[in-house]
Amino acid sequence: QKEVEQNSGPLSVPEGAIASLNCTYSDRGSQSFFWYRQYSGKSPELIMFIYSNGDKEDGRFTAQLNKASQYVSLLIRDSQPSDSATYLCAVNTNAGKSTFGDGTTLTVKP
């Protein structure tokens, strides 16, 4: 089992819809969770981080964390074509390292 797993994708949604990206992790001791966005040919950039159970909202983005289920998700409301990218889930360890999922590619169709 991989340490961090994401929906294999690709995921396609129409413009204006809600895109839901999911991530599970295996280390119950993980404390901090991140979503990075990566456009094709570019480097990853941070979208959101979450440390506590529940929801965290930032504009059109909502991160959800359920530590009991070892599950993190990212919801993108009112999806735009500019949201088309690969989304990487990352989990930080106490040793200062991050483990990344393989990413989910999202396409938002006009």
Add this chain to the structure above:
Amino acid sequence: DAGITQSPRHKVTETGTPVTLRCHQTENHRYMYWYRQDPGHGLRLIHYSYGVKDTDKGEVSDGYSVSRSKTEDFLLTLESATSSQTSVYFCATRLQETQYFGPGTRLLVL
């Protein structure tokens, strides 16, 4: 933008030759990382550094070595490049819990 540069940005080399990739940061971040990214594998940690001359291995360190003689520079060396090391290499730094990525280096080993 965390002020991270990588050089070279593109390189083609032959099997068996040594290759050194450079990461330079201007942010005085303590932690630095080298990742490789391949289709279907997401970001995989090669080596990381938690201070000058303090480095440790990641999950795919075989065939790679690193050095960090000063805070701003983190070098990744492929002692004898192999075709399996053809990849995109990303350097990253960390501030608190967030990682900031350089633009990447595309390496082709023929």
